Amino acid sequence: MRSSTLVAFLATGAAARYIHRVEQITRPSFPHLIKPHLVARDDEVCTSPSCQLAAENYLANFPSNYTEMDPCENFDQMICGGWLDKNDFRPDQATIGIGSTMSEEADNILRVIMENPYATNSTPAGVNATLDRENFDKMQSAYKACVDLDAIKAAGAAPLQEIVNELQEKFPLNAATKSTAAISSGELTDIMIWMAQYGLAPFVSAGTAADDKNPDTVIVSVGPGATTMAKQYYNNTAFVGNLTMTMAAMFSAILDNATDYTELAAKVVDLEGRIATVEPDPEIISDVTYYYNPMTLAEADALVPAISLTSLIKAQAPASYEPEFIIVQSPDYLKDVTPILESAPRDTLQALFMWSVISSFGGRIDKDINQPLRAFRNFQAGRPANATSDRWRTCLDEVDSVAGWIESEAYVQRAFSPEAKTFGDEIVQSLRDVYADKLQSLDWMGNDTKRVAIEKVKALNQKIGYPTISPNVLDPVSLRDFYANLTLSSASFFANGLSATTFELARTWAQLLAPADKEFWFMTASTVNAYYNPSSNEIAFPAGIMQQPVFDLDLPEYVSYGAFGSVAGHEITHAFDDSGRYYDQTGAFSEWWDNKTLASFTQRTQCFVDQYSEFAITGLDGAPLNVNGQLTLGENIADAGGVAASFEAWKMRDQADPARNKALPGLEFFTKDQMFFVSYATWWCGRSRLETAVNRIYTDPHSPPMFRIRGTLENSKAFLESFQCAKKEPKCELW
Structure with a gap:
């Protein structure tokens, strides 16, 4: 947020300049558009300092030739091209x-x-x-x-060395047979319990979460541990080589500078790679129908005899806690990882444990000592090697x-002001009202399913700004x-x-030992983000996202509805995406959709999968790397539904009080409807370094920013009509 002094300074000269131009302005030519739009009266233009600043920022974001671009084909470049030209990465x-x-x-x-x-x-x-x-x-x-x-x-390095030394005492090497000394289930379990106190889970993770089928109750959930890289990278020679050198260098820095740890590091990387091959893919591990596998402790223990899950859980849970069952997120993973652990050499296992400690806490020691670790993380992200x-x-x-x-x-x-919180609540509530009406009018959703869906929207717990x-x-x-x-x-x-x-x-x-706390937030107030939590049927919008250019009480409402409103609609839509649809109005996992509705949903969502799978970025090898349309399906559905609901909610407010939607100075050639989409697209102006973009294709359920503009607006009937595009019907449509 800018200081009031800066705002006044930027707006002072601009106000007179823009007001003077209003009478003379003509609309630049969009080649494909037929009807020009012209604002001819001063009272239809907002000339407040906030509007002046917003207008200047929008215009600065546009490329110099934006008036010659076809918004129906190049809207992301038309709105963000100037921003991309003017903004570069800091080294870090x-x-x-x-x-x-x-x-x-x-x-x-x-x-x-x-x-x-x-x-x-x-x-x-x-x-x-x-x-x-x-x-x-x-x-x-x-x-x-x-x-x-x-x-x-x-x-x-002393604080980190102290933990590593303790680890070596807990899991020592046999002096005579370092690589082949037998490893018992109890010994492996003991070291896993020891590591859990530091939040480390190299093979198997255990934690707590709301029970998907009984969301008022908290249960234990067991899932895969964490490897250093996504599974695709263990087949990449450059990444494997870099990780191996990094491990060896950090082992030398923490353990013994006189020893060459390259061979040992290579064995650890190979072990991680073998574990990664049996990890579930990201598009299925988040699917409740895949990961919700209730089992008794005895049943879970039978899956992975190399580790006693019962002991691992009891060591962390309150002494009085006796679980009736736990959730095993991936039984296949536990079965498949067992022979990998049982065949791993002892020295390799110990080194992997040490690497888990070093990679997790290495950032807390002197930068000269952790330089290899920092360089590897920079390599992964595509940053300069020494970036800090x-x-x-x-x-x-x-x-x-x-x-x-x-x-x-x-x-x-x-x-964050009380007025901002009130306005945020108004926007979100208006979208919920629209969503209830949209659900009622759907022709592909059965009546019983529709009834529960509407109840779900009405039951949403909306959290605005900060926890109380x-x-x-x-x-x-x-x-x-x-x-x-x-x-x-x-x-x-x-x-x-x-x-x-x-x-x-x-x-x-x-x-x-307590009921699920549905009032707890998963993001702090300054966070620029939002979320939907299915088990509590809640949407949350931290204060950090409620600032310019996404949200501002002092700007025309198409600004806040185009950006923040679309975010709010996005989160509401998650309640009915490919994951949220499994949860009813109470947040419980249940099959509440009838078969006909489900068949229609599946057919319509396949369109989104196919559409986004055609988008591609440049991969590390220079060849096209396509978006995973299945992995990103939920987010793509939410983007489309969010924009549609927010536009409809905004139009209703605009019709009730058009004065709340004056033109911004210098942008009078855009209609109000078009400015809604300018605001939406502006929110997604951005880019990632190549290596980061590639990693996100592999692991991130969100599409790259430019495709969140292109794909979403290809699916927006209101956008196509607003810009008079030749194609009038959305490519894919659900809500």
């Missing part, structure tokens, strides 16, 4: 876009807060100032420890991670109680990381 960035620019604005606010003393005059009336300051001090301690590079350098984020940026991420709700309080008090329960970020007492068991110190960045891990593990496992 793998992705840039309007969203990252918004995050920068939030970070600038937070940096000032973190680097200054507690502001006694900022405590809201009626708030316990003493507790508020104590919370602030706890948060600031995390920041101070993180930015204290001298202390981090003085500590050297400004320390203050790294430390804001640290604070968000370890004390995010205290940080949220600080952000909300300075950057679990914890209430505006209540110092609530924040103090939430973080009561978290110890943070300005003396040790490394120790803070361990403390935060211990705190979070204890908090999540303790949930097994």
Whole structure:
């Protein structure tokens, strides 16, 4: 967010210039359009400072030849071409876009807060100032420890070496037969339990989650562990070679500089690659019909005799917890990984455990020691080898991670108004109303299914801005109680990381003894994002996403509806995408769609799969790499449904009060309808480095930004009509 001084400075000269031009303006020629549009009266143009700034930003985002471009064919370039030309990556960035620019604005606010003393005059009336300051001090301690590079350098590798040394004691090598010493199930289980206290899960992960079929209850869920790379990269010589060299270098730095660990590292990478081959693909692991496999502990143990899941779970769960069943996300994975573990050499297993520790906590030691690890991560993302984020940026991420709700309080008090929250609620509610009407009129959905779908929309729990329960970020007492068991110190960045891990593990496992907390948020207030949670049938929009250019009370409403409204509609649509459709109005996993409705849904969604599978980026080898239309199906459905619902909701408000949708100065050649889509597309201006873009094709359920513009608008009847495109019907249509 820009300061008021900057806004006034930018707007002062622009206002007179644009107002003077209104009478003379003519619409630039879009080659394919027939009817020109002209605003001829000053009172139809918004000339406020906010409108001046927004107009300047839009115009700066356009390429110089945008008036010669066909929006029906090149809308992403027409709206974002100038932005892409003017904005390049910082060395530490793998992705840039309007969203990252918004995050920068939030970070600038937070940096000032973190680097200054507690502001006694900022405590809201009626708030316990003493507790508020104590919370602030706890948060600031995390920041101070993180930015204290001298202390981090003085500590050297010792904090990490201490954990690695303990690991070697817990899982020692046999001096005579390092590679072939027998490994018992109990021994492997013990080391897995030891690693779990650090949040590490190299083979099998165990955690807690709401029971999909009984979402008021929290249960244990067991799934695959984590490998260093996506499975596709273990067949890539460059990535395998780079990872091998990185492991060897980090082993030397932490263990013994005189030893060459290249051969051992190669064995670890090979073991990871074998594990990766049996991991479920990302498009199925998120499918509730695939991962919801309730089993008793005995049944689960039988799948993976190399590890006692019963012991692993009981070591972390509260002593009084006795599960009737657990969820095994991928029984096939547990069966297939067992022979891999049983045949792995002992020294390779120990080295893999050490790598898990080093790769997870290596970022907390001196940068000169962890340089190989940083270089590998830069290689993965396509950044320069020695790229490093400004320390203050790294430390804001640290604070968000370890004390995010205290940080949220600080952000909300300075950057989010009650009026913004009210307007956000209005937008989301208007979309829910539209969605209920749209569902009622669907001709392919059966009446019984339609009834539950409408009930589901009406039952949605919408969360706007920040949490007021679990914890209430505006209540110092609530924040103090939430973080009561978290110890943070300005003396040790490394120790803070361990403390935060211990705190979070204890908090999540303790949930097994209580009903599911449906008031808890999964994003902090400054986050530029939003989400839908099916098990609680909730949509959440942090304050961070409710800022320009996505959202602003002082701009014409087509701006906020085009961007933020489409985001809100996107999240609502997730309730009915290929995953959300399995959850009813209570958040319970159930088959509530009739067969005819399901058949129609499957036929219509296949269109989206085929459409997006035709989009391609350039791969690492220079050949086209196609989008995975199945992996991205849910997000693509949500994009299409979100835009359609938001446009309809906005049109109803515009018809009721057209004065809320004046033209922006210099953009009078766009109709109001067209400006809605300009705002939508602007939200997706951005790009990623090649390596990052490729990795996202493999693993990310979201399509690349340019295809979220092209594909979505190919499927928007309102867009095609607004720009008078030759093709009048959407390519794919669902909601």
